[in-house]
Amino acid sequence: MKYLKPWRSDGGGLLHLTILLSLAGLRLDLDLDLCLLLPPPTLLRDELLLGCDPTSPAYALSPYPAPGGWGRADQLHPKGREADPAAPPEGQLLREVRALGVPFIPRTRVDAWLVHRVAAGDTDGAHGLLGAPAASSAGGVGAGVDGGSQAAPGGGGDPRASPSSPLAAREEEKAPAEQTARVPDADGRASEENEVLRERHEAVDHSSQHEENEQRVSAQEEKSLQQKNEDENKTADKPDWEAEKTTESRNERHLNGTDTSFSMEDLFQLLSSSQPENSVEGISLGDIPALPGSSNDGMNSSAHYNVNFSQAISHDVNLHEAMLLCPDNTFRRDPVVRTSQPQEPFLQLNSHTTNAEQSLPVANLTAFLPFVDNQMRNLTSEDFLHDLNINIFDEINLMSLATEGDFDAMEVSQLFQEPDSDSGLSLNSSHNSTSITKSNTSHSICEEGATGYSSDPESLPHHNLEGAVGGNYPAPMGHRNDSGFCGDLAFQHVFHNHTYHLEPRALESNSESFSWPEKPEKMSRYLSDTERNLSRDERRAKALRIPFSVDEIVRMPVDSFNSMLSRHYLTDLQVSLIRDIRRRGKNKVAAQNCRRRKMDIILNLEEDVCNLQAKKETLKRERAQCNKAINIMKQKLHHLYHDVFSRLRDDEGRPVNPNQYALQYSHDGSVLIVPKELVTSGHKKENRKRKREEIEDGFH
DNA sequence: TCACCGTGTCATTGC
DNA sequence: AAGCAATGACACGGT
Numbered sequence: 156m157k158y159l160k161p162w163r164s165d166g167g168g169l170l171h172l173t174i175l176l177s178l179a180g181l182r183l184d185l186d187l188d189l190c191l192l193l194p195p196p197t198l199l200r201d202e203l204l205l206g207c208d209p210t211s212p213a214y215a216l217s218p219y220p221a222p223g224g225w226g227r228a229d230q231l232h233p234k235g236r237e238a239d240p241a242a243p244p245e246g247q248l249l250r251e252v253r254a255l256g257v258p259f260i261p262r263t264r265v266d267a268w269l270v271h272r273v274a275a276g277d278t279d280g281a282h283g284l285l286g287a288p289a290a291s292s293a294g295g296v297g298a299g300v301d302g303g304s305q306a307a308p309g310g311g312g313d314p315r316a317s318p319s320s321p322l323a324a325r326e327e328e329k330a331p332a333e334q335t336a337r338v339p340d341a342d343g344r345a346s347e348e349n350e351v352l353r354e355r356h357e358a359v360d361h362s363s364q365h366e367e368n369e370q371r372v373s374a375q376e377e378k379s380l381q382q383k384n385e386d387e388n389k390t391a392d393k394p395d396w397e398a399e400k401t402t403e404s405r406n407e408r409h410l411n412g413t414d415t416s417f418s419m420e421d422l423f424q425l426l427s428s429s430q431p432e433n434s435v436e437g438i439s440l441g442d443i444p445a446l447p448g449s450s451n452d453g454m455n456s457s458a459h460y461n462v463n464f465s466q467a468i469s470h471d472v473n474l475h476e477a478m479l480l481c482p483d484n485t486f487r488r489d490p491v492v493r494t495s496q497p498q499e500p501f502l503q504l505n506s507h508t509t510n511a512e513q514s515l516p517v518a519n520l521t522a523f524l525p526f527v528d529n530q531m532r533n534l535t536s537e538d539f540l541h542d543l544n545i546n547i548f549d550e551i552n553l554m555s556l557a558t559e560g561d562f563d564a565m566e567v568s569q570l571f572q573e574p575d576s577d578s579g580l581s582l583n584s585s586h587n588s589t590s591i592t593k594s595n596t597s598h599s600i601c602e603e604g605a606t607g608y609s610s611d612p613e614s615l616p617h618h619n620l621e622g623a624v625g626g627n628y629p630a631p632m633g634h635r636n637d638s639g640f641c642g643d644l645a646f647q648h649v650f651h652n653h654t655y656h657l658e659p660r661a662l663e664s665n666s667e668s669f670s671w672p673e674k675p676e677k678m679s680r681y682l683s684d685t686e687r688n689l690s691r692d693e694r695r696a697k698a699l700r701i702p703f704s705v706d707e708i709v710r711m712p713v714d715s716f717n718s719m720l721s722r723h724y725l726t727d728l729q730v731s732l733i734r735d736i737r738r739r740g741k742n743k744v745a746a747q748n749c750r751r752r753k754m755d756i757i758l759n760l761e762e763d764v765c766n767l768q769a770k771k772e773t774l775k776r777e778r779a780q781c782n783k784a785i786n787i788m789k790q791k792l793h794h795l796y797h798d799v800f801s802r803l804r805d806d807e808g809r810p811v812n813p814n815q816y817a818l819q820y821s822h823d824g825s826v827l828i829v830p831k832e833l834v835t836s837g838h839k840k841e842n843r844k845r846k847r848e849e850i851e852d853g854f855h
Numbered sequence: 856t857c858a859c860c861g862t863g864t865c866a867t868t869g870c
Numbered sequence: 871a872a873g874c875a876a877t878g879a880c881a882c883g884g885t
Contacts, residue, residue, distance in 0.1 A: 713873065743863060745875055750862085752876085
């Protein structure tokens with residue numbers, strides 16, 4: 156059994172808490188007596204609990220009777236018991252109770268009457284007083300107070316035995332105003348509670364007097380009571396934090412069975428108080444530990460999720476009160492816890508979201524929404540849906556990531572949902588890239604972002620960006636961080652931001668499926684500048700907390716690479732990602748080299764073309780020059796020819812006609828004038844002979 | 856809105 | 871056989 160504190164005077168805290176726990180897949184397994192301690196249900200009449208465990212006391216708070224016959228808190232109000240006409244006068248009642256051997260002092264006439272009835276064997280009457288047959292599960296008086304934690308009336312563990320507790324002492328100091336403020340609209344219930352308080356203290360005083368006057372009370376009891384009185388006096392003089400410390404120690408003693416002073420009224424005051432300065436405020440789920448013998452139900456199972464539910468729940472349920480009303484109180488006593496507060500929202504975020512994914516369809520939440528108050532709706536619908544938008548779309552793969560490795564699930568979800576230029580992470584190298592491009596989900600971790608994602612994009616994580624992509628992670632993979640999934644200020648901000656609105660479209664769609672961003676580039680807007688500067692693989696590696704840099708992974712020789720993989724304990728996903736990073740990195744370098752090479756080839760070819768064109772121009776110029784020289788020589792030869800013939804005379808002294816004769820140079824250097832016909836035939840013979848010789852030379 | 860370019864990625868091939 | 875380089879093809883973002 157757990158004692159829970161309703162953080163809000165109207166009971167919405169418990170309702171909210173119940174919903175949160177339900178979302179988290181945890182059953183709010185409270186004892187019936189907690190119902191007694193809860194505020195009157197009339198304040199909850201509009202807050203119908205849907206989907207809650209009928210055995211939950213929160214269900215008992217519902218105006219609708221639970222199937223199991225659980226009573227409503229107002230039906231169990233001490234006033235109702237007091238109205239029992241069979242109840243004897245107070246003094247007589249106490250004496251009779253003590254005569255029955257009850258080893259503790261009932262603090263009110265009602266309690267005394269209840270104890271009396273039970274101790275006298277009138278269990279039916281006691282049940283009737285309690286109005287809850289389930290209360291008999293623990294049997295006797297203990298059931299009326301403590302459920303299964305108290306085995307029998309004579310067990311000495313009845314928490315009502317304390318006539319004075321620090322809580323009560325503090326209540327005494329400010330009882331009137333607080334009692335009035337506690338339930339301001341409860342149709343006189345505040346005054347009733349005041350009356351109950353007075354009765355309680357009267358009973359305390361009365362019992363103390365009887366202690367002195369009557370000898371039937373054992374000396375052990377007297378000693379115990381005196382000790383408690385001393386504690387009370389000390390506590391009254393102590394500052395709040397010390398008083399709380401005392402309360403805590405008292406609780407511990409109570410748990411250990413060494414202290415029976417934690418009475419029902421203490422709890423009632425504790426639970427019903429909404430004043431932040433009250434030390435009770437500091438008592439949350441975790442501050443009131445489970446009683447011995449109580450079953451470890453869902454509350455303790457929170458440890459399974461590595462989540463401090465006591466903080467998460469209290470932080471969530473009493474968000475405004477915790478932040479606004481008790482800035483300096485003991486909401487967080489542990490300085491370590493205080494320092495870790497930024498992580499809590501994410502703790503909570505992941506805790507109940509993760510469980511919600513497993514246990515509660517989103518539609519259930521939307522079904523809740525019309526029945527809860529606005530504040531709570533803001534908390535639940537926005538935060539929860541935001542959670543869903545962030546986390547649920549990671550689907551099974553992300554869940555497997557979360558359960559498999561040690562990394563920030565949110566980062567992973569962001570990174571793997573990040574719509575890439577073409578595809579997601581190729582964990583299976585044998586997939587169709589086209590399908591990946593279209594669906595982005597084939598194997599995958601690659602889901603696209605959610606439309607309803609309304610977090611501040613700039614607040615996304617961007618830590619551990621230097622060095623290894625996963626940051627400096629000295630420990631091998633698989634070692635969960637102390638902070639679990641948390642540690643992200645961004646999500647604290649997100650979780651605390653109750654002002655952003657949820658798009659109706661997101662609300663409508665989350666019962667079936669989430670809508671993903673139409674434009675992949677949307678996701679890049681959610682990345683900080685620093686993260687934008689990282690490559691996708693770097694972000695992925697960082698998200699998976701891979702303790703190597705992408706550069707190392709890519710450039711490392713294959714032997715070193717394999718040895719590195721074998722030396723570190725890496726999950727399959729991490730190994731797969733590392734190999735993909737290496738493959739993509741090498742291929743990227745190869746593609747760059749290829750393109751560079753291609754560009755080099757193109758540039759070389761262009762250069763060759765230019766060179767050849769230049770050479771061609773040069774050759775053209777040379778050819779032109781040669782032709783020009785040839786023409787000049789021809790011209791000169793022509794002039795020379797004519798000059799020679801102009802000076803030649805035949806035998807008769809007539810000029811020689813150059814059209815009929817030609818000059819022929821012999822091998823010995825002499826010049827002969829021969830008719831052109833002979834020159835032509837002779838040239839033909841010489842050409843034939845020269846060709847014949849050339850052919851013969853070619854064969855040799 | 857379209858074309859172009861740079862880039863990343865995948866599939867394939869050859870070494 | 872594994873690893874790698876090279877490369878064509880494709881898609882996407884930016885201009």
